[in-house]
Amino acid sequence: MAATTVPENTTQGHARRPTRPAGRTAGTGTRRKVKNNLQAHGFLIGAVLCFLMFSWYPMVREFIMSFQQKKRGVTSWVGFKNLDRVYHDPYFWTAWKNTAQFTLYALVIGFAVPFVVAIVLNELRHAQAYLRVLVYLPVMLPPVAGVLLFKYFYNPDYGLFNHVLKSLHLPTSQWLDSSHTAMISVVIAATWMNMGSATLIYLAALQNIPGELYEAADLDGAGLWSKIWHVTIPQTRLVLSMMLLLQIVATMQEFTNVYLLTGGNGPQNSTMTVVYMVYQYAFSYNNFGSAAALGLFLLLVLAAFSGVYARLSRNSD
Amino acid sequence: MAASFTSQNRTLISPAALSRPRGRLVYRIVLTVVIVVFTLVFLGPLYWMATGGFKSAQEVVANPPTFFPHHPKPGNYHTAWSQLQIARLLFNTLYYAFGALAFQLVFDVAAAYAISKLRPVLGKLILGAMLATLMIPATVLIVPQYMTVLDLPVLHVNLIGTPWAIWLPTVANGFNIFLLKRFFDSIPEDLMHAAAIDGASPLRTLWSIVLPMSRPILGVVSIFAVVNVWKDFLWPMLVEPDPKKQPINIGIRSLSQGVPENVLIAALAISALPTLLIFLLFQRNIMSGLTAGSLKG
Amino acid sequence: MSGIGYRRLVAVALVAGIGLTGAACSDSKKDDSGSKAAGSSAGTPLDPKTKVTISVDCEPPTTKPAERKQWTDDVAEFNKTYPNVTVKSKDAFPCEDPAKFTAMLQAGSETDSYYTYMTDLQQVLDAGQAADISAYVNDRTVPNLKDIDPGVLGVLKDGGKLYGLPTSNYQMGLIYNRKIFQDAGLDPNKPPTTWDEVRQDAKTIQDKLGSKGINGYMDNSAGNQGGWHLVSEMYGVGSKAVDDSGQKAAFNNDQTKSVLQSLHDMRWTDKSMPATPGLQWGDVQKAMGTGKIGMYVGAPDDIPLVVQQYKAKFEDIGMAPIPGGKTALFGGADYMFKKSDTPDQIKAGIAWVNFKFLTLEKGQFNYPRNKTDGLPVGLPQPFFFTGASKAKDTETKTANATVPVENFKTYVDAQVPVLPEPPNAQKIYTVLDTVMSGVLTNKNADISKLLSTAETQVNSLLAASQ
Structure with a gap:
């Protein structure tokens, strides 16, 4: 899940639209413009190429690949065959x-x-540094170490988990081994490993809330x-809302945790995600065309989702 | 104690509520619970990992589990270190991470600077196209990306097995561009203008005016760059098939299939150690960097 | 693609080489095999004077020091005959990971001679990466050729052309813990041969040793391992997975149902299976190695793994033929040669594979050395030799045996006819995982319904891959 920082003042950037860009001096001859543009594009070229x-x-x-197929080293156009195939895959809807x-x-x-953790941490006046470091620690583990450790616990x-539950006289679970709990076990592990970044970002945002607002609310009882x-x-x-979007885009592409924790499919294919x-x-069936076709489905769904998101957030502004 | 209550910004709970005896009691309880729970939840697993590495093959899968190794076997760590060649895996990871960092700093900073301050023709369009990639998870494009790296368009070079296959794609990071551009936007135009009048070239302006002011955001971008490579799994697994060149995530994962569980756990502990140490040593800087960067961006 | 035979064989096969990665980009994709293989000298062995460099993969990893040293020594010995051949070894564990293998084929970054599973041939041909070695392989380049089981060589042929040389092979059987059998009062020399007997013995073990956390039998349900096991088990009772045309599922029948019913009853009526089925490769092996289960269906290369990795003892592990004994799923590994190889590289590759894997008393068949190095001698694989070579191999093997050969006697003597994995094996396994998982995790599973659903799904998968 993407670690993120978010700028607070969206308005600031727009408000300060400068009258004249730097790097352009008073003389505005066409040649100078061309030169400035070339210079600017020179700065851009590396990133743009990448x-x-x-x-x-x-x-x-x-x-393009969604409509192609490679057999015996020869690539050919196959129309909608790939899309049709993945759509009719028995696990299409499961995924x-x-x-x-x-x-x-x-x-x-x-x-x-x-x-919630950020709200609580923000209220505490003691041990702040310690708690923050704790929350962020797992982010620093190599994800494979974190995941394999959880697999051991599960x-x-x-x-460890069942042992703890047992000693507390709580019902134990099959965790990753049952189709009912496998997915949630993956999410718990992923959250443990990644929540540090999000917590810090929320904390930063919380600290930016003007105290007067709370005081005013207190006065209102x-x-x-x-x-x-x-x-x-x-x-x-x-x-x-920014984090929400990033979170959704990130979860849509979940691969690593699922792959490492349940081998991908999971019990009764309960953790088989689209990605x-x-x-x-692509890599087990050696069918890159169909893989691309399925990727295209995902791309379209995400594009639609982002479109809706953009519209909603515009409306609410 | 009263002082520490007021020394901070006003938050959700009013200082008045906290200074009442009942408020204090509740606060004390909450604080204790939070400290205990957090310690268990976040340090507990690490303790289990470190001690698990010392257990024997039988003890590590014993039911019920043991809370400390009864017959410590430090040899596990030695086996893990020497046979699994963790040193090399760690080195590879750092090599990829800092290479990626260098490329991102150079190319993304230059691009964000150009878009923010030099405003070339089509600059907005390019920015839009870059930001649009944020909506598309990298994994969705894994197949065509892989095909591209196999045989770069125009150049017809195969990057598989070379560090370039990891370094270059990290530059195509819309989020970096977004963060950097926003930050550069907030640098007053007057400064830029003044520099231009002094006859400073855009490169010079970038170097001596923009960059020194941008330390916080550069710090944030750097942390993200390194963490992203550190965390990546699927891509390096595909593009670095040679075990000698794999980063730690891939190396440990493939070794996990061939070693006993206790040695594996020792290997996990070793692999976690370097970054945890770096983090603990520099946590003040890293934490403040992350929070500052995210706020003032 | 690769059977879930997957990490199979890793314990047995040894091999190596730094890949000349990236050597072949676009040129390897052109179909130019004809011109290269056509040389009139293709059938002659490599001239020792030829200077040539080959990269070879599957060198044993550093975690297996003895095998790795053997490999290095073998390269040195090989270089005595062929001083001008440079063998660049590349290690990996497991030798083939299917996903990485696919990626490698796409990249054309495989080594000049490369390790594959016997089920990979179609995929390699699709990627256009296999050299036709028919003209190169004869009694002079591979002296033991006539004694290699034609059935095994057949798997490496397509359209009458030969694409690979075998290095190891196996067939599925029943692996069991002799000590647990003994402790439960069963005769370790009489392993069960039918599913009824498996159930009976599992129940006995459960009744006697269940209190010690030992289960009678264990099976897989996910990660394509469940499907792979189910296919092995249905083969045992005489069912096929797909029909001869390769286009229709053939497993929805009474034989398969009876196997599933036995599994279901063991899990739910007798409770002689653990509550958690194996989810990934390694789960049942671990359970066997740590002495938690009495039996499971597996391949003989699991035995050294179970011993070396999970510290079981060789004398405790026995192997019997697959219950039912009608047909046994078989698989194995081989080396193929990259299409862009020069004729000399192919010749050198064949010479190396021949030396390391196909010459009696050398390379992998150097039993006295294996014995000295503490590697197991006497396991029932590979067994692709027939006739005189087989006799000689058995003789030297028995003379140097370090593991009790009699533990595998029923398995070796049974001579179960073999069947290869079905086409599109991995996809079929994914579907059949659901069947296994249904039976092993749902007490009220409707076996007929699970099978007919799976049949429909496999049929549509097979239709779609035409």
């Missing part, structure tokens, strides 16, 4: 359902938990929940 090769071109290529489920869990757990026989609802959340709305299916088509 975007071109590793981002923009692959997008186009994804589209979408799992992805949606993962996203939902990630929102409930992965999105809410860091926010073991139903000798794992607002309770704790009311203050959170009417002051804290509106004041951090921008950060929250894992893309990976399988």
